[in-house]
Amino acid sequence: MSILVVGSVAYDDVKSPSGSVKGILAGAATYFSLAASYFTQVRVVAVVGEDFGSEQEQLFLKRGIDIRGIEHAPGKTFRWGGTYGENLNEAKTDFTDLNVFEGFQPRIPKEYEDTEFLFLANIQPTLQAQVRRKMSRVRLTGCDTMNYWIKGALAELRETLKLVDVLLINDTETKMLAGEANLPRAASKVLAMGPQALVIKHGEYGATIFFREGAFGIGHHPFRAPTLPIEEVKDPTGAGDSFAGGFMGYLASQKELTREVLKRALFYGGVMGSFAVERFGTERLQSLTREEIDARFQVFRELTHLD
Amino acid sequence: MSILVVGSVAYDDVKSPSGSVKGILAGAATYFSLAASYFTQVRVVAVVGEDFGSEQEQLFLKRGIDIRGIEHAPGKTFRWGGTYGENLNEAKTDFTDLNVFEGFQPRIPKEYEDTEFLFLANIQPTLQAQVRRKMSRVRLTGCDTMNYWIKGALAELRETLKLVDVLLINDTETKMLAGEANLPRAASKVLAMGPQALVIKHGEYGATIFFREGAFGIGHHPFRAPTLPIEEVKDPTGAGDSFAGGFMGYLASQKELTREVLKRALFYGGVMGSFAVERFGTERLQSLTREEIDARFQVFRELTHLD
Numbered sequence: 001m002s003i004l005v006v007g008s009v010a011y012d013d014v015k016s017p018s019g020s021v022k023g024i025l026a027g028a029a030t031y032f033s034l035a036a037s038y039f040t041q042v043r044v045v046a047v048v049g050e051d052f053g054s055e056q057e058q059l060f061l062k063r064g065i066d067i068r069g070i071e072h073a074p075g076k077t078f079r080w081g082g083t084y085g086e087n088l089n090e091a092k093t094d095f096t097d098l099n100v101f102e103g104f105q106p107r108i109p110k111e112y113e114d115t116e117f118l119f120l121a122n123i124q125p126t127l128q129a130q131v132r133r134k135m136s137r138v139r140l141t142g143c144d145t146m147n148y149w150i151k152g153a154l155a156e157l158r159e160t161l162k163l164v165d166v167l168l169i170n171d172t173e174t175k176m177l178a179g180e181a182n183l184p185r186a187a188s189k190v191l192a193m194g195p196q197a198l199v200i201k202h203g204e205y206g207a208t209i210f211f212r213e214g215a216f217g218i219g220h221h222p223f224r225a226p227t228l229p230i231e232e233v234k235d236p237t238g239a240g241d242s243f244a245g246g247f248m249g250y251l252a253s254q255k256e257l258t259r260e261v262l263k264r265a266l267f268y269g270g271v272m273g274s275f276a277v278e279r280f281g282t283e284r285l286q287s288l289t290r291e292e293i294d295a296r297f298q299v300f301r302e303l304t305h306l307d
Numbered sequence: 308m309s310i311l312v313v314g315s316v317a318y319d320d321v322k323s324p325s326g327s328v329k330g331i332l333a334g335a336a337t338y339f340s341l342a343a344s345y346f347t348q349v350r351v352v353a354v355v356g357e358d359f360g361s362e363q364e365q366l367f368l369k370r371g372i373d374i375r376g377i378e379h380a381p382g383k384t385f386r387w388g389g390t391y392g393e394n395l396n397e398a399k400t401d402f403t404d405l406n407v408f409e410g411f412q413p414r415i416p417k418e419y420e421d422t423e424f425l426f427l428a429n430i431q432p433t434l435q436a437q438v439r440r441k442m443s444r445v446r447l448t449g450c451d452t453m454n455y456w457i458k459g460a461l462a463e464l465r466e467t468l469k470l471v472d473v474l475l476i477n478d479t480e481t482k483m484l485a486g487e488a489n490l491p492r493a494a495s496k497v498l499a500m501g502p503q504a505l506v507i508k509h510g511e512y513g514a515t516i517f518f519r520e521g522a523f524g525i526g527h528h529p530f531r532a533p534t535l536p537i538e539e540v541k542d543p544t545g546a547g548d549s550f551a552g553g554f555m556g557y558l559a560s561q562k563e564l565t566r567e568v569l570k571r572a573l574f575y576g577g578v579m580g581s582f583a584v585e586r587f588g589t590e591r592l593q594s595l596t597r598e599e600i601d602a603r604f605q606v607f608r609e610l611t612h613l614d
Contacts, residue, residue, distance in 0.1 A: 086488035181324075181393035183511065184536040204490065205512035208536060224533050224611050229491040229515065260614055267613065304531050304611045306574065307567055 002041040002066075002114075003252040005032045006106050006131050007121025007144075007241075009046040009070065013081035013095075014280060016088065018234040024281035025056050027078065028121035028144070031238035034285040035245025035272040036119075037063040038293055040252040043112050045069035045131070049077040049100045059286065069109050073100040088236050089203055106131050113137065117252040119244060120164070122146050125157040132163040140257060142166045142248045143195075144240070150176050162194040166262075168244050170201045184210070184222070197262060199247065199269070201240055204229070209266050217259040225266040226304050228274045228296070235280040239273045242285060246272030271296045309348040309373075309421075310559040312339045313413050313438050314428025314451075314548075316353040316377065320388035320402075321587060323395065325541040331588035332363050334385065335428035335451070338545035341592040342552025342579040343426075344370040345600055347559040350419050352376035352438070356384040356407045366593065376416050380407040395543050396510055413438050420444065424559040426551060427471070429453050432464040439470045447564060449473045449555045450502075451547070457483050469501040475551050477508045491517070491529070504569065506554065506576070508547055511536070516573050524566040532573040533611050535581045535603070542587040546580045549592060553579030578603045 010027035014020065033042045043066040048056070052072065060067045078101035082091035106127055118135050120128040120143040132141055143164040149157050150173060157177075161167065167190065171183060177193075178186035183200065187210040190198050196215035201207045206226040213220050247269035254261045271293055275284045317334035321327065340349045350373040355363070359379065367374045385408035389398035413434055425442050427435040427450040439448055450471040456464050457480060464484075468474065474497065478490065484500075485493035490507065494517040497505050503522035508514045513533040520527050554576035561568045578600055582591045 088488075181395075182538065182540065184538050187536075202512055205509055206531075210536075221606070221609055222536055223609075224513075226531050226611075229494075229529055231489065231491050233489070263613055299528070301613065302528055302530075304533075305613070306570055306608065 001116050001252045002043055003036055003117035003119060003248055004043045004045065004069075004108075004112055004115040004135070005029050005036070005119045005121060006045040006128075007032065007119075007123060008078055008101055009048050009052070010078040010080050010101070011051075012079075012237060012281065014084075014235050014237055015082075016084040016235050017086055018232060019280065021235075021280045025059055026080075026238060026281055028238070028241040030059070030282060031241035031276060031285065032119060032121060032245040032248075033060065033065050034063055034282050035242040035276070036249030036252070037065050038272075038288060038290055039246070039249030039268070040117075042066065042249070043069055043115060045106045045108060045112070047071045047073050047100050047104045049073060049075045052077050059282070063286070069107070069112055071107060075100045077101075082237065084236060088233050091237065108134050116140075117248060118142070119248045120144065120160075121241065121244075125149050125153050125160040129156070129160040129163055132160070140165045140251060142168060142244060144168050144244060145173065147173060147176060158193055164195050166197045166199060167195040168199040168201065168240070168247065170203070170240070174198070174200050187222070199266065201243060206270055207243065207266055209262060211259065216257055216262055219259070223259075223263045223266060225263070225270045226300055227270045228299060228303065230274060230277060233277045236277050238282065239277050242276035243269040243273035246270070267297055267300050268293070270300060308423050308559045309350055310343055310424035310426060310555055311350045311352065311376075311415075311419055311422040311442070312336050312343070312426045312428060313352040313435075314339065314426075314430055315385055315408055316355050316359070317385040317387050317408070318358070319386075319544060319588065321391075321542050321544055322389075323391040323542050324393055325539060326587070328542075328587045332366055333387075333545060333588055335545075335548040337366070337589060338548035338583060338592065339426060339428060339552040339555075340367065340372050341370055341589050342549040342583070343556030343559070344372050345579075345595060345597055346553070346556030346575070347424075349373065349556070350376055350422060352413050352415060352419070354378045354380050354407050354411045356380060356382045359384050366589070369593070376414070376419055378414060382407045384408075389544065391543060395540050398544065415441050423447075424555060425449070426555045427451065427467075428548065428551075432456050432460050432467040436463070436467040436470055439467070447472045447558060449475060449551060451475050451551060452480065454480060454483060465500055471502050473504045473506060474502040475506040475508065475547070475554065477510070477547070481505070481507050494529070506573065508550060513577055514550065514573055516569060518566065523564055523569055526566070530566075530570045530573060532570070532577050533607055534577045535606060535610065537581060537584060540584045543584050545589065546584050549583035550576040550580035553577070574604055574607050575600070577607060
């Protein structure tokens, strides 16, 4: 099964205690599509500027990613710069130059219209809803968002959430969206807004999936997957998008979407996020093998499973 | 097998978004001993004042806890008051009246000298070391500490850590003790100070145990246990001590101390911590059954285990 991701392609400058890099190809759609490419056929809708050429295309093409949906616009590609301190949980943004991303109007190529899995990376909620409505054959839609839209475009975001099957956000975003400090109660409130399942990403502590009653099977228990305690986190940028890529990519590779499949997908999300942070930018995600991924899946299992 | 806990008995005033209570019997040794009493025979060394009588003793005696080691001193029992905001992770201390606890000199009754498991709750590190040295038949020693001693009595604490088998502290304490922001690297540094295993408590995200190479079996992988996402946390006070009680109590009930046993103990720690926070003070810990505990153990397993 194929999956379509709609989101940003960007050049990043990143500083962390492990070093610094400038102008590396990044962005949510880039991290997502590389991570998902180990599980399924990936298609991308994004916009880039004149500073994106065949060298950058190779990053995607080597992983078999379909980039016919990457629009080339006059001007420069989105650029972002950030610095991580010793506490790697949050970046201080040094600059954000939206450039061609500012006027992004996602256009879905005809060849993409039969896509059955969709991931709406973090873009303006009304654009997310427009894309979802155009994709009439979609079986499952995943969605990301951020504090900026929760604060500034809540009404639009709530409309989008009615069209979404799985929302993937972090603890702070969940509490803010629900207006509720207790996490399981906040999760219930968010699920009442539309999604069948809510994946809450806890950074270095893993992630928890909460299900709507009756969604993807019976029962009402949440499920938690770990991340690996990593000795050297070089660059946390893109961890969440890589998580989403592993999670959605694994779902798109499965025949049936049962709770057990979603639980395994949560493990694969953690696995891909853990690989992403080991190197700057997308370096680690460019040259993995499915064997390495499944070996780490086993490590995650041993990390949490009693015999 | 029996277990001895040395630590505080206190009266607490607690305010949280769920309500408030005044003058309830609490303290690390109280939470610990109640939690551990569901697994093994518990003995307590602590000091109380003249405001502690037969009514308070009943709380321990009903659970079969041996309180011959609770010393009655002239004056008042330790009193603490704290307030939790919407974010329940940390209390604002309203007052601390050490009272008789200020001059606490742990005295071990003769009848306790054959105890094989020891838990040194959070008291001055030199007192912890003195107790440990007196207990010549101990097979395994668990230990807690806090930022106050890490900052103010580091040399003494490092001496104590040489005598300890399992240290149970939180993320912040681990990083501060190691002088290292990365958690797995900090864990390695703490293990090099003496303990065979380090349990890092992550609050609502569960706990991770790191092993010294070769300790309790082979391998070098850490292990993570969850906590239950709880809809209403009434009072987080004592969660860590209840965790320690479940963890150490389970260990004391087992014949062999293998890694698999320590992993299960980590689950039982989370289980007892999750019960503790459901009611104010020790209320929930007073009237549990082993069946309720094992039912929640199963919930924890389902929360994290793939089929």
